[in-house]
Amino acid sequence: MPFRRLALLLAFVVAVTVAPAAAEAERGPVRMNEVQVLGTHNSYKRETSPAEQTAYDQLIGKPGDYDEYLLYSHASIANQLGRQGMRGLELDLFPDPQGGRYADPLVRRRLGLGPLPDPAWQRPGTKVLHVADLDYNTTCVELTTCLRQVKAWSDGNPDHVPLLVMLELKGTDRRAVEQGGAQAPPWDGTALDALDAEIRSVFGERDMVTPDDVARRGLTLEESVLRSGWPRLGDVRGQVAFLMDNDPGPASAAYLAGRPNLEGRVLFTNARPGTPDAAFVKRNDPLGANTAEIAELVRKGYLVRTRSDVPLRTVTANDTSMLEAALASGAQLISTDFPEVGMSARYGSDFVAELPGGGVARCNPVNARASCRRLPSLEPSDRP
Numbered sequence: 204m205p206f207r208r209l210a211l212l213l214a215f216v217v218a219v220t221v222a223p224a225a226a227e228a229e230r231g232p233v234r235m236n237e238v239q240v241l242g243t244h245n246s247y248k249r250e251t252s253p254a255e256q257t258a259y260d261q262l263i264g265k266p267g268d269y270d271e272y273l274l275y276s277h278a279s280i281a282n283q284l285g286r287q288g289m290r291g292l293e294l295d296l297f298p299d300p301q302g303g304r305y306a307d308p309l310v311r312r313r314l315g316l317g318p319l320p321d322p323a324w325q326r327p328g329t330k331v332l333h334v335a336d337l338d339y340n341t342t343c344v345e346l347t348t349c350l351r352q353v354k355a356w357s358d359g360n361p362d363h364v365p366l367l368v369m370l371e372l373k374g375t376d377r378r379a380v381e382q383g384g385a386q387a388p389p390w391d392g393t394a395l396d397a398l399d400a401e402i403r404s405v406f407g408e409r410d411m412v413t414p415d416d417v418a419r420r421g422l423t424l425e426e427s428v429l430r431s432g433w434p435r436l437g438d439v440r441g442q443v444a445f446l447m448d449n450d451p452g453p454a455s456a457a458y459l460a461g462r463p464n465l466e467g468r469v470l471f472t473n474a475r476p477g478t479p480d481a482a483f484v485k486r487n488d489p490l491g492a493n494t495a496e497i498a499e500l501v502r503k504g505y506l507v508r509t510r511s512d513v514p515l516r517t518v519t520a521n522d523t524s525m526l527e528a529a530l531a532s533g534a535q536l537i538s539t540d541f542p543e544v545g546m547s548a549r550y551g552s553d554f555v556a557e558l559p560g561g562g563v564a565r566c567n568p569v570n571a572r573a574s575c576r577r578l579p580s581l582e583p584s585d586r587p
Contacts, residue, residue: 233575235365235412235444236433236506236535239567241556242291242367243283244510244538247331247349249276249340251310258310259337263378273333275514275540279342280352284366287543288563291508291536293369293448294331294349297387298394302327309336309384323348329401335375336384346398350405353443357410361441362583364564365412367536369508370470371448372398390454399469402445412444414465414482423479424464429504436581445470446483446508446536455480471506482506489528497532501569509534511556518547518554526556533569 251259256269283289297305306324311317323344324330331349332339343349357363375387388394402411416434419427447470449455455472462468463479474481482505486497489509500507511526512518518541529537539556541547547554558565563582566575575581 231572231574232435232437233566233572233578234433235436235439236428236501236504237567237571237575238364238436238564238581239530239533239535239537239558240290240364240367240564241511241542241558242289242293242369242536242538243277243287243542244293244514244540245295245333246277246280246283246289246292247294247341247343248333248338249342250274251338251340254314255310255316258313262309262313262337262382263376269338272514273338275546277342277540278543280349281356283542284353284356284360284363289542290364290563291367291369291538292353293371293538294346295333295371295373296346296398297330297332297335297373297375298390298397299330300327300388300394300397304385304387305330305332305335305339308339309379309382310339312383329398334379335373335387336379337376346401347405350402354405354410357441357443363441364436364581365439366443367446367506367508368443369446369448369536369538370398372454390457392457392460395454395458402469406443410442411469412439412442413469414471414480415467417482418464418466425474425476425479425481428482428506432504433506446506447472448485449473450485451475451478476500476503476505483508485509486534488525489532489534490525491528494528494532497534498569501533501535501567506536507532507534508536508538511537511539512541512554514540515550518550518552521552521554523554530559531568533567535567 259269260266299305303325307318321344329346331343331346332341343352372390375385380386412434414424417427418424419431447455450473458472459480465480471483472480473483473485484500484505485508486493487510489497497507497509509529509532511529517525541554541556544555
């Protein structure tokens with residue numbers, strides 16, 4: 204057979220073989236990483252009193268710092284998930300195995316206010332707050348309390364797209380410790396095992412998307428998401444995925460010890476592409492060249508989190524460029540401190556982070572297939 208005819212025949216065979224496969228992939232079931240949602244940053248946070256804010260500034264030696272960066276509060280978790288339509292949360296965690304470690308903040312001691320009155324501060328277990336001794340007002344003191352609120356909402360809305368819950372494993376502020384504040388225990392293997400156990404005390408295996416649900420036999424976790432993809436959206440509705448906010452470092456290394464693919468773990472680590480655990484990556488800044496970098500990570504199959512605003516600089520400048528870049532990047536989770544109209548009004552701004560067209564989730568602008576774009580809604584009841 205002449206070479207040209209053979210080449211044409213081979214091209215035809217490839218075309219009829221590959222084209223249906225590509226078309227099927229385009230029509231196939233929507234995957235959980237082909238959806239884009241908004242979530243809140245520091246989802247538990249409430250402002251402290253004006254007197255405590257002034258004491259905070261004095262203790263860290265930066266007058267006006269609280270007003271510039273920390274003067275914002277969030278609604279209850281139930282209202283964030285319900286009225287505000289958030290599908291992502293972020294909780295900052297401090298180990299407290301004996302209880303009471305963060306119950307008498309340095310700021311309150313300086314003001315003669317006494318220990319925090321909520322008895323939850325005295326009970327053993329992981330605590331949820333922003334900065335120990337300095338910025339501690341929270342809607343749910345104990346991690347298990349926060350998680351039960353998430354679980355209650357999820358059980359009442361079983362068709363929701365997967366909730367993406369960021370967990371930042373924090374330590375105490377050196378400036379506070381040097382002035383007599385609390386010293387947090389390290390996030391070592393014992394503390395991390397206890398964290399997994401606390402989460403599992405609220406959420407069963409069928410309530411969560413874990414690394415074991417994503418990993419494929421014979422492949423690393425990274426190879427699994429890049430080659431086989433994330434679970435189908437229809438299989439993980441009503442579930443929660445927990446993501447470690449920390450950059451690669453001591454906490455993630457301890458979490459990965461003996462488990463390079465997060466075998467048996469609850470959280471997905473924020474990993475560097477090219478490592479066995481790399482399924483989720485964090486890229487907080489979506490501006491400039493980062494927009495294209497995030498989009499490429501999304502196309503490859505990674506789950507990505509970015510941010511749409513930075514308190515309080517974004518709202519005081521009425522700057523929407525970060526939000527616009529985040530939306531265009533295709534990052535599956537976009538975190539905001541201003542999810543509701545009116546929250547920024549105190550700063551003379553109408554800034555609000557929302558998805559184009561409203562709703563709680565949209566087909567990802569970077570990697571969603573045609574079958575997703577044909578859906579009338581990603582959640583049967585767009586807003587509860």
